[in-house]
Amino acid sequence: MSELVVKEKEVTLLDLLDRILDKGVILFGDVTISVADVDLIYLGLKVLLTSIEKADKMRRAAAAQYSQHST
Amino acid sequence: MNEMTSRLRRKLEDSLAELSNEQIAALIEEARDEALAEAKAVIKGTMVQAILERALGEIQNPKPALSPGEVPKAQSPKLTSETSLLDSEEQIQQEIEAIRKKIAENERLLSQVKASPVKPVLERSEGTEEVQGPPAGQELSAPSRGEEDHGYYVYGVVSDVGKTGFPKLPEEGIDPAHPVYALQPSAISHQPSAISAIVSKVSLQEFGQEALEANLEDIKWVEAKVLAHQRILDQVLAHHTLIPMRFCTIYQSEGRVQEMLAQHYDDFVAALARLEGKKEWGVKVYCDGKTLAQRVGEISDRVKELKAEMEQRSSGAAYFLKKKVDEAIAAEVEHVSDEYAQRSHDRLSGHAEETIINPLRSREITGRNEAMVLNGAYLVAEEQLTAFRAELESLEQEYGDLGFIYEMTGPWPPYNFVSIGLEESSADERVGG
Numbered sequence: 001m002s003e004l005v006v007k008e009k010e011v012t013l014l015d016l017l018d019r020i021l022d023k024g025v026i027l028f029g030d031v032t033i034s035v036a037d038v039d040l041i042y043l044g045l046k047v048l049l050t051s052i053e054k055a056d057k058m059r060r061a062a063a064a065q066y067s068q069h070s071t
Numbered sequence: 072m073n074e075m076t077s078r079l080r081r082k083l084e085d086s087l088a089e090l091s092n093e094q095i096a097a098l099i100e101e102a103r104d105e106a107l108a109e110a111k112a113v114i115k116g117t118m119v120q121a122i123l124e125r126a127l128g129e130i131q132n133p134k135p136a137l138s139p140g141e142v143p144k145a146q147s148p149k150l151t152s153e154t155s156l157l158d159s160e161e162q163i164q165q166e167i168e169a170i171r172k173k174i175a176e177n178e179r180l181l182s183q184v185k186a187s188p189v190k191p192v193l194e195r196s197e198g199t200e201e202v203q204g205p206p207a208g209q210e211l212s213a214p215s216r217g218e219e220d221h222g223y224y225v226y227g228v229v230s231d232v233g234k235t236g237f238p239k240l241p242e243e244g245i246d247p248a249h250p251v252y253a254l255q256p257s258a259i260s261h262q263p264s265a266i267s268a269i270v271s272k273v274s275l276q277e278f279g280q281e282a283l284e285a286n287l288e289d290i291k292w293v294e295a296k297v298l299a300h301q302r303i304l305d306q307v308l309a310h311h312t313l314i315p316m317r318f319c320t321i322y323q324s325e326g327r328v329q330e331m332l333a334q335h336y337d338d339f340v341a342a343l344a345r346l347e348g349k350k351e352w353g354v355k356v357y358c359d360g361k362t363l364a365q366r367v368g369e370i371s372d373r374v375k376e377l378k379a380e381m382e383q384r385s386s387g388a389a390y391f392l393k394k395k396v397d398e399a400i401a402a403e404v405e406h407v408s409d410e411y412a413q414r415s416h417d418r419l420s421g422h423a424e425e426t427i428i429n430p431l432r433s434r435e436i437t438g439r440n441e442a443m444v445l446n447g448a449y450l451v452a453e454e455q456l457t458a459f460r461a462e463l464e465s466l467e468q469e470y471g472d473l474g475f476i477y478e479m480t481g482p483w484p485p486y487n488f489v490s491i492g493l494e495e496s497s498a499d500e501r502v503g504g
Contacts, residue, residue: 013294014436015353015480018429020297023486024227024315027331031222031280031321036173037287042436043170044290047163049438 017041082387094388101391130169167288174284222278222321223328226251226269226303227484229311230343241306244271245299246278254325256332266339268328269307278321304484312347314339314491315484338491349424349452351488352481354463356415356445358408362474367403374399411475412444415466422459423449427487441476448487 021038083098224245240251249272255264276282286292297318307313322328332339368374377399381392420426429446437443451459460479467477 012480013297014432016297016301017293018432019483019486020300020315020318022317023489024317024484025320025335025489025491026317027320027335027492029225029320030323030327031278031283031319033283033287033319034174034178036170037284040167040170040174040288041290041293043163043166044288044293046436048290049436053438 014045017045098388098391105391105394127169130166130173178280178284220275221249221272222275222323223270223325224273224278225316225320225322225328225331226271226300227307227316228266228268228314228332228339228343229253229307230340230347231263231265231267240269241303243299244273244303245296246271246273248272248274251303254328254332256329256336264332264336266332266336266343268332269303270325270328271303273321278319283319308350308482308484312343313484314342314346314489315486335491342489342491346450346485346488349450349485350456350482351485352449352451352459352479353483354415354419354445354447354449355443355478355480356412356447357439357441357476357478358412358444359441359474359476360404363404363407364400366473367400367407371399371403374403407473408442408444411470411473415470415475415477416445416447418462418466419447419449419459422455422462423451424455425450425488429487441474444475448483450485450488 021033021041079102083102226245240253242250244251251269251271253267254270255267277286286296300318304313304315322331368378374396377392377396381389381396384392416426416428427448429448431443431446434440434442449459463477463479466475471477
């Protein structure tokens with residue numbers, strides 16, 4: 001399971017979120033999601049992407065260290 | 072700043088010894104230009120700080136959420152300045168807290184607004200098996216006294232299914248305990264209905280107001296549910312013209328859903344007629360800045376002139392010329408980016424019934440190295456689709472070398488091409504996102 005696959009999934013999720021949260025028919029149901037809720041979702045997505053990125057960096061740093069030691 | 076200034080001064084003194092008067096004048100002018108640019112950058116930085124602080128203040132002290140008739144902004148400049156805010160986890164936590172306060176405020180306002188419209192419905196609602204929902208003025212949450220504990224989740228609206236029959240709908244709705252089904256509005260005058268809503272029952276333990284607020288903070292939950300919502304619509308889209316609802320459009324009874332259908336009946340019928348035989352496709356264009364900069368260096372006359380001049384000058388003057396070259400390249404890259412994004416959109420629009428340009432997304436949220444330069448949605452009729460795809464392939468072939476990357480997604484239900492209900496929504500402009 002490579003990082004590329006994970007990235008693709010996140011891009012698709014963004015495409016979907018951009019439509020389903022803010023577009024289509026927007027009516028006042030009896031349960032509602034607010035503007036702040038939508039903000040939180042994008043925030044969650046950013047946090048997710050940031051942590052994926054951090055994990056990437058850590059992995060690459062570890063790999064670099066390993067290759068230094070082995071040469 | 073001091074070190075840089077004294078370094079510059081020393082360099083200036085050295086160079087002045089060898090330069091003619093003419094060259095000195097040119098040197099001073101170039102230095103002045105650069106000093107102005109630096110000062111501008113510092114001022115800009117200070118302004119960005121001030122704007123961010125004000126924005127955070129706004130978030131923590133919200134104004135009323137309702138803003139009828141508000142059209143979503145084309146640009147979200149706050150998005151890019153937000154990135155410096157989200158540097159550390161601590162700051163992310165702070166942002167979450169601020170947003171939580173805003174949610175609480177919104178909830179309060181919503182319950183005030185809901186107090187009036189809901190009441191008459193409870194009295195009118197007949198012919199359904201539904202038990203009365205929560206009393207007017209209260210949110211639809213999982214009740215403690217064993218009353219109706221389900222809501223009705225609406226995915227979208229389709230044209231009449233009575234005549235053509237309906238394809239097999241998913242066994243599992245967004246709440247897997249209940250299936251998806253079609254619901255017609257109660258009789259409109261003497262005519263059979265031309266529309267149906269696609270709905271499923273959902274447990275209020277998961278989708279009631281309070282539970283929902285909590286679940287929406289869990290990105291994994293959101294991801295699973297939006298994917299479920301979309302999968303259901305995909306099945307419908309394959310066989311029907313479809314008007315999609317926004318995520319989490321939930322009513323307390325079938326009667327309420329039917330009331331909504333009746334209220335917007337004409338709008339739905341008109342929209343379905345307009346959308347018949349067409350689907351939405353998304354095209355995003357990204358630009359690899361490094362590649363484009365390289366190409367620009369090879370193609371642009373101005374840049375080539377400057378580079379040639381650079382080679383003939385002494386090291387001091389060449390230093391300043393290099394900066395000019397870099398600036399020229401950067402300006403050219405921006406210009407080319409904008410121009411080719413517009414060209415791409417225009418060419419694709421030629422094969423679409425309707426089009427819309429959406430705000431660009433930052434690298435932080437796309438997770439990509441390249442910058443997004445176009446975020447377009449296109450309503451394409453079946454008979455135009457081949458030409459649309461062909462145009463996209465041509466664009467890739469022609470502009471790919473310059474560093475432009477094209478991505479197409481679809482087909483989508485026409486989220487970007489319906490405007491029913493916006494005037495009632497509480498979804499005014501989003502902050503960042």
